[in-house]
């Protein structure tokens with residue numbers, strides 16, 4: 620029997636507006652197994668808005684998003700089973716230690732310690748995260764990428780933020796290994812990311828020229844509600 624091919628994430632003619640202002644219009648791309656896409660763009664171009672839309676946290680969009688053959692919102696439950704999302708604020712509970720944060724995500728103590736070691740946090744596992752630096756807190760979040768059974772689709776908002784040169788290189792190595800194993804990844808970053816298989820998409824290219832421009836068509840007829 621042929622091995623299961625992980626689903627492709629498909630975005631077709633996607634448009635988003637906030638506060639009556641079109642952020643991006645007519646965005647289309649596909650993210651298949653083994654592929655990686657870096658979303659770039661000016662501050663305020665809508666990168667985090669796009670990510671919130673893709674993970675199903677924001678439902679006010681026009682166009683179509685599909686996971687495999689099924690459109691949102693029907694495929695969101697399936698997508699979430701395959702998704703590892705690390706947001707802009709890293710999702711760290713600052714009152715907990717790094718070890719407690721990872722076990723909160725369901726990791727065993729042994730797996731959590733190995734993952735923290737992989738991001739060079741050996742010796743910091745029992746300190747409250749509020750006593751760690753910004754880069755160390757980012758590393759706690761990124762340690763999730765090293766836990767056993769890591770999901771296939773990674774969606775990462777500014778994962779390189781606050782990391783030092785060695786931290787960036789370590790992360791790029793982990794991302795490359797994930798892609799080689801058939802994983803897929805969409806990330807935002809203002810910095811270059813040294814991964815061979817990475818495509819880049821500039822969201823600013825999809826920004827309408829005049830601010831305040833409304834999206835085409837009556838919203839009530841096409842806006843998704845879920």
Ligand SMILES: Nc1ncnc2c1ncn2[C@@H]1O[C@H](COP(=O)(O)OP(=O)(O)OP(=O)(O)O)[C@@H](O)[C@H]1O
Nearest residue numbers: 637638642660661662663664665666667668669807
């Ligand atoms: N819930 C919301 N309500 C109103 N405006 C919003 C909302 N979410 C985002 N915006 C606006 O949408 C625009 C895009 O924000 P977003 O955070 O997606 O940009 P970004 O490209 O990620 O920016 P940066 O590079 O600065 O992180 C901003 O002008 C922001 O103020």
